[in-house]
Amino acid sequence: MKASQPRVLHRAVLMDPLTHAELDVALVARMPGPASYTGEDVVELSCHGNPVLLGQVVRLLVASGARLAEPGEFTRRAYLNGRLDLVQVEAVAELIGARTERAVRLAARQLRGALSGEVTTVRDRLIDLVAGLEVALDFAEEEIGMSRCEALKGARDLMASLARLVSDARHGRAVQDGLSVMLAGAPNVGKSSMLNALLGTERAIVSATPGTTRDLVEGAVVMRGVPVRVIDGAGLGTPRDAIDAEGMRRARQALAESDLVVVVLDMSRAISPADDEILALTARSQRLVVANKSDLPSPWDHGVAADCACSALTGAGVAEVAERLTRWVDTRTTIDGDEGGIVASLRVLERLVGK
Ligand SMILES: Nc1nc2c(ncn2[C@@H]2O[C@H](COP(=O)(O)OP(=O)(O)OP(=O)(O)O)[C@@H](O)[C@H]2O)c(=O)[nH]1
Ligand SMILES: [Mg+2]
Structure with a gap:
């Protein structure tokens, strides 16, 4: 090995030193210090990527006097030797x-x-x-x-x-x-439907019964190369029982911890005291107010209370909600459009x- 040309890959047949059984045909390179990753003399073996085979090779090397590196040891050595x-x-x-x-x-x-x-x-x-x-x-x-x-x-x-x-x-x-987005709103406004529409999968259970979602349900999307967690939780309002109250507590906590709140309103009915409470609660947060159920007749003009309107059921307007989320991701991760x-x-x- 010492005689081999440095920093050149050589083909090598790996053998069990006791049984002489052939284990693998591998590639091996010698990188003498100080011009190596750690600054020390390094030999790199590239075997075929089977975990059983790799385990066998490592065991044989350890039996011959090598030891396993500790987590981060190579990088620690590189630091101590002034390479990084x-x-x-x-x-x-x-x-x-x-x-x-x-x-x-x-x-x-x-x-x-x-x-x-x-x-x-x-x-x-x-x-x-x-x-x-x-x-x-x-x-x-x-x-x-x-x-x-x-x-x-x-x-x-x-x-x-x-x-x-x-x-x-x-x-x-x-x-x-990554960033997190919490869908918040009164019960039954369509938060879970919105989660599913944004993720493009049936991630959360949707039903006509208010109080369907209790636990936090979340999914991940990538926007502009940034991982974004979209979280759905219990509707906020008056709890009917202890489980409801716990669900709402979790939703409130997630709301406080999230980077953006999407306040979902149901535009097929008048703004309720619960909606008002959520709007007041999030007034100082980074938020996007979305009027959902735009496919139904509405008693109010969404332009007054919301940033945009959509129907999580039919999908109309959901692209605009996603577009607004993407623009918000931009504001959090770029400076004047620069990455x-x-x-x-x-x-x-x-x-x-x-x-
Ligand atoms: N017409 C119409 N119905 C919708 C729309 N979005 C949701 N729904 C319906 O509204 C009901 C409640 O939807 P969910 O998505 O479960 O609402 P939620 O806000 O998650 O409700 P909770 O989990 O109970 O707080 C379901 O019957 C949905 O099919 C929509 O855009 N248009
Ligand atoms: Mg729900």
Whole structure:
């Protein structure tokens, strides 16, 4: 193996050293440090992807003196040997956990050092600013170094760069972690029908009996490359029994924790006190008010109380609801239509906002 050309794949027949039984025809590459992932000497074996075979190969290697890596050990070694910085190490975790192509793209950019590069630029500018000011203070008579005016402008520019970095990082987190949308409304307005229409599957039970949904029911959709959880729960109103009350408590909690509330109204009947209560409860939340059952005659004009109208039963207008949700996802994950370039970990984000 030592004699083999480094960083070139070689074909190798793997054999059980005791029985000499052939296990697999594999590919093997030798990557000598320091130009390897961990910075140490590494040998990579690529076997056929059968779990039984892989288990057998690993067992034989361990019997011959190797040991299993601990979780994250390769990346830890890469960090300790200066091959990756801490932000890139976090990017490895983000990459492994990414659930959409967009999240993969973002984590890959960070792994290549995008965030580290931005932070280094800010740091260099800060050092320039401090150095310029120190010179100005030390040689106050001679008018060299940085003027107060220049320093103030430099500091303001830096603050603006940091603010952009923080908002970019917040957007990045939304892409990585996903967003949640809660369907809220009085009993029987068509929340479960709306969930099913948005997901395109019969996920939740729909019935003409008010109080059908008790537990939270949810499904996932991808909008603009962002995973979005759509959650349906019990209708909010006066509970008929203890189970109803518990269902409503769960729905209220999910409503408080969600990123967006879709308030569903039934436009085939007059606005009820329960509707008013939900509208008041969500007045300060990010919300979209949808008038459902637009296929039925209505006693009111939906334009007054709602952002849009649809029929979850016939499907009319549901595309517009989805379009509005997509636009909201855009506002949470892009800056002026730009996808943004970083997904900072919560640790980095907290450091950036100075918590
Ligand atoms: N005509 C019409 N009927 C609808 C529409 N959406 C839902 N319904 C009907 O309204 C009734 C209640 O629908 P659900 O989706 O179960 O309503 P919900 O808000 O989830 O009700 P709860 O879970 O009891 O709070 C069912 O009979 C549905 O078929 C619609 O757009 N038009
Ligand atoms: Mg329901």
